[in-house]
Every structure is written in structure tokens, then in C-alpha cells.
Amino acid sequence: MVRVIMLSPPGAGKGTHSRWLTLQTGAAHISAGDLLRAEVARGSDLGRQVAAYTDRGDLVPDELIFRILAPAVVAAARDTGGYVLDGFPRTMPQALRAAQFGADLALASNAVIYLTAPEEELVSRLLDRAERDGRADDTLGVIRHRLAVFAKETAPLVDYYRNRGILLELSTDRPEAEVQADLLGWLKARGLMLPVNGQSRPGHTEPAEIAPPGTGDKSRDDQPVET
Ligand code: ADP
Secondary structure (H helix, E strand, O other), X not given: OOEEEEEOOOOOOHHHHHHHHHHHHOOEEEEHHHHHHHHHHHOOHXXXXXXXXXXXXXXXXXXXXXXXXXXXXXXXHHHHOOEEEEOOOOOHHHHHHHHHHHHHOOOOOOEEEEEXXXXXXXXXXXXXXXXXXXXXXXXXXXXXXXXXXHHHHHOHHHHHHHHOOXXXXXXXXXXXXXXXXXXXXXXXHOOOOOOHHHOOOOOOOOHHHHOOOOOOOHHHOOOOOOO
């Protein structure tokens, strides 16, 4: 099962491709930004602390991030066997602590997808999103700051994961279908794709490989339909 980290500057398509990957794999989608925004919307004390950082485009301190995210990751791995982590980790200290946490609980990540696009494309996508969604941090000044924070704090994770041999770099400055085909091909080649609903399990040969449709393989008629 996939246990994926989506690594990307704001606007490169983390959210979109995370949601798509979740549909493809059945692994739970955990969006750091969505969880933080939900906490802010609840109006809790924690939410007020979080908003002080997110509104400016600064990173939320690691302690708060782990308090909010760790239970979600554990629950996702327990319930779906995997996860698609969207927006976490985002700093080297977060990555190192996440690696320790993953090793301790046997749920370490097995793939990191690094999405890229030219900076001006990122800015223009985020300004478009601002008109659609009205997110508090999608203003030009805050967008530029978030991109600078990415370059300083998050970009070093690219080499860290590349050196561990689990990184795929993908340009998203092209049609979504091409990005998705490359992503799927890479995950398949690494043996990480188990289609949803258990329709294809390890050691389970697909019917088409035994008997193409119409060749009269009666032995399958008695078998329960898999849903
Ligand atoms: P984007 O990638 O467009 O910036 P996200 O929804 O992933 O959007 O994150 C929104 C904001 O939430 C970030 O700018 C940051 O303030 C905060 N945030 C998200 N993930 C983290 C994280 N792992 N560590 C610290 N802050 C985070």
C-alpha cells in the first residue's frame, strides 16, 4: 500500500494530485493545510494560535503540527493501510521526527512525490484560486512569502528524500493526465499500487491473464463477485 509524502511549493498541485491518488489507491488523504484550516474554523484556542502563522504564510511550529497531524496519520494507516500526506513534512526537523515516528510505528513512508512548476505559473494559479476559494493566505504578498518559505525550509527535503531513493520529481506544467500517468507508472514499477476494493491483491492473478473474456472459462462462474 502507498504511504506517500507529497512535497511541493504552493500551487504546484499537491492537493489535486493527493485527492486523485487517494481515489486510485484507497489510502487516506491527510492534508496538513485542511486540518489546520479546520482547527481555525472551530475557533479553538489552538485554532487561534494556528491562524496567527497561516495568515502570514509562516510555518506553524512543529509542536502544534505534530499535535494535530500525528493522530490523523496513525488513524489513516490503521483504517486504510496507507496514507497520502499532503503538506507534511515541510521542514528538516519535521522530516527527521516523522522518520523516527514512522520507524517506531512501522508506518514509514515508501514514496515521496515532488511536484514542480515555474514560479510565475505557481503565482498565477494561486491568484486564480484566490478568486474561487477566497483563502486568507492567497494574496500576492503572502503567496510570495510562502514561496520564499518553501525555498528556505522545505526545498532541502528534496535532496534528503532523493538520497534515500524514494523520490519522484514531476513537472506539473503540462496536462494533468500526463502527470497522473507518470505518477501511476512509477508507483506500479515500485510495486506500490494495489487497486481499490482489493480487486487485485498480491498473488491474485487477474482473470484476463488466465482466460480472456469469451474463452469460456466456466470455472469462474461459481466464484463470488468481488465488490
Ligand atoms: P500551500 O501549499 O498552498 O501553502 P497548505 O494548505 O498546504 O497550502 O498550507 C497552508 C499553510 O498551513 C502554510 O502556509 C503553513 O502556514 C501551514 N502549514 C501547512 N502544513 C504545514 C507544516 N507541515 N508545517 C508548518 N506549517 C504548515
